[in-house]
Amino acid sequence: MKKKLLLLSIVLIPLLLNAAATDGTVIENLSEGTLLERVGGIESLNGIESLTISGRINGTDVLAIRGMHNLKAINLADASIVEGGQPYYKSYTTKNNELGDYMLYDLGLEQAILPRDLTLIGQFSLSKNQLSSIEIPEKVTRIGNNAFASNRLSAVTFPPSVTEMGSEAFSENAFVEFTFPPSLTELKSSVLKDNKQLLKVTIPGSITEFPSDICRGCTRLKQLILVDGAEDLFIFLLNHTFFQDYPLEYIYVGRNITESHSTFAHIFTLKKAEFGNITRIPSDLFFNCPKLAEFNLPGTLESIGTGAFESSAIEKIVIPESVTSIGGHAFAGSDLREVDIKGPVRELPEYTFGICEKLEKLTLPSTISKIGEKCFCYSEIQEFRCPDDLVEIGSEAFHGCDKLERVHFNDKLTHIGTRAFQKCSALKEVYLPESVTSIDSYSFSDCESLRVLSLPATLEEIEPSSIEESINIISLISHAVTPPTVTEDFDTRVTENCTLYVPDESYALYYLHQYWGKFRKIVKLSEYTGIDTVTRDSTPFTTGNGKIIIPEGNNKRFTIFNMQGQAIYDGIPTSEIECGNGLFIIKTPGSSHKVRL
Structure with a gap:
């Protein structure tokens, strides 16, 4: 018996629902201006909760519809809106195939099916209702300002004809996800304003200009998808930290952004970013996103801008072969442990990986010719191998790298900048190549474990402060036949405890030199045995x-x-x-x- 009742329910429920959908007042073949008469006069208006119309509707008919104060559902699929009749709201009148401004405004509608031949949806035309879903007819090209504002919409279906959407068109609704139609070419401000349940927004590739306040007040927004497109995307920011208002956790960037101004900077909730086939990442794009721990760099990428990922939580990064340029501060202050640069990058500017206090493993291309100021300062690197083309190590490049034990220099390096290796407390021995011609001040100062420093025959000038506070040096080996230029005294704690080894033929030049001669012990190179090591x-x-x-x-x-x-x-x-x-x-x-x- 129970099975028979269940089967009967399965059969009857769809029939009842269908009956409910078609229940109510049905007006067929309406002639414009006759709706009030067809429904039985003005006394009948408040008794109508559901209305289906086929035929022609003008302003007089819309005025009658607006007088149905208990109307909950309206079906105009087979109706045509035509010009003429009375103004339906204040001074507004109907136009052919247009849902005019304020036409169905503030009626308490829960369901609405729009005319099939509709081409335009005007301002406030369906705002301040109770709609939960809406299907935009196939011929509509433009949706006006506030058209569906202040409803309960959670679903909308767009045709491929829509090319324009006005300001606040879908503001104050109940969307959880919203995907703009791919035919859209223009967005106005605050389109999705105050959708408090909104979690995900997808912007199509057809959009080239993106006003950043389209989601103003969407306080739960977690995902932003900027779909791949043929043209670059320009984002209009109201201020440099606009996206801080959203608890975004995921962003997909499918195209180049032509102007960033810290577009997604300071989003403290952002965890993941993905990129499509872009060629550049602009400056400060994800600056100070402290939870950003995951992102990909596509094989199409050519440049990474200044500060693009500064202060992020990324731990490992592989920079693809396509990349030729990396901006200063690009990954500074991040949680990086491992870096692998595969592209033919020529320079690492200032602070590129500076203050990456967990950085342990580093793989660089042979093409790098310059390492900029503070590029790797305060990292955990234990060993550094100079790229083949490296010519210059900038000021403070490795300052404070207290785990750095070994540096393998190449044969093209010519210059070591101020404080380049200062406070590298684990560095024990340094053998500079024959290509080096100058060493700036404090370059190897305060290296408490440094025992041996070998200076090349090509060295022309050295600042005595370059080894200041490195008081545990045992052997300072100079291969220069002509003593390198020195303009002041070396640290007396160094000259008292360190042995200076010099070319045999230049012994007298060093011994009689105003500053070199102050080393307590000067020994000819032929007597050097390296026994101390x-x-x-x-x-x-x-x-x-x-x-x-x-x-x-x-x-x-x-x-x-x-x-x-x-x-x-x-x-x-x-x-x-x-x-x-x-x-x-x-x-x-x-x-x-x-x-x-």
């Missing part, structure tokens, strides 16, 4: 015929120096290393060895 433990290798022979299965890094302090090999060998004959210092993790081949 050599340990006595067992050797993890054998030697023979000018070669160092490596045992099978080796996984240790070997760094080999000649007696001029030049690194002739640095890597993880698997078989043997050709060195030639002579005296060499061989360093492996935890030990150092002096061998003669």
Whole structure:
């Protein structure tokens, strides 16, 4: 019996719903201006809750509809609006195939089906009703200001004909998601103003100008999708921090933004950003988004602007091969642990990765010729290998990198800037290449673990402050035949405790020099043994015929120096290393060895 009742319910419920949808007053083949007569006169208006009309409607008919104070549902699908008749609201009159300004304004409507032949929906035409959904007819091209404002809309269906949408057109509704139609070419301000339940907005690729206040007052907005488009997107900002008003967690940027002015800066809730086939990320786009931990960089990207991701929570970044330019501060102050730059970038400007206090692993392209001011300051890098084309290391580039133990210089480097390696407290030995001609002030100062500093024969000038406070230096090795220019005294704690090694033929020049001569101990290079850096433990290798022979299965890094302090090999060998004959210092993790081949 229960099964029979259930089956009967399944059959009857759709029939009842359909009957409810068509229930009410039905007027067919209406002639314009006759609606009041067809419904039984003015006394009948307040008794009409549902109205379906086919035929022609003018201003006089709309006036009658506006007098139906209990009207909840209206179906005008088969009706045509024509000009003529009385003004229906104040001085407003009807026009052909237009839902005119204020036409169905403030009627308490819960359902509305609009005429099929409608081409325009005017200002306030359906505002201040109780609509929960609406379907825009297929011929409509323009939706006016406030057209559907102050309803309960949560769903809207757009045809491909709509190209313009007015200010506050869908303001004060109940949308959770809203997707603007792809045919739209223009947006006005505050289109979705005060949709308090709105979580996601999608802007189509056809939009080229985006007033940022379209979602004003949408205090729950979490996702913003800027769909891929053929043209760049210009965002009009009311102020530089407009999007702070939204608790955005996800943003998709499908196109280049031509003007940012910190477009999405200071969004403290933003967690993820994705990019389409864009070519540039403008300056400060996501500046100070402290929860932004995930984003992709597409293979089409060519440039990253200044401060684009500064102070973000990203931990790992791979910059694609297509990128040729990175702006200063681009990732400064972020949570980066690992960076891999694959593109032919020529310069890392100031603070590019500055104050990335968790940065440990760094892979740079060989094309970089300049590392800018404070580029890696206060990072956790333990080892740095100079790119092949590097010419200049800027001021404070590695300042305060207290985990930095090893720097492998290339043979093109010419200049080391002020305080470049200051306070690198783990740095033990520095062997500068023959290409270096000048060392600025305080470049290796206050490096408390520094024991050996080797200066190249090409060095022309050195600031004594470059090793100030580095009072534990044991060996300062100068290969320059002519003593490099010095204009003031070295730190006396250095000159008292450090041995200065100089070319044999230049011993007298250094000894008699006004400033170099103040080193307490000056020794000829031919007497340098490097014994201070050599340990006595067992050797993890054998030697023979000018070669160092490596045992099978080796996984240790070997760094080999000649007696001029030049690194002739640095890597993880698997078989043997050709060195030639002579005296060499061989360093492996935890030990150092002096061998003669």
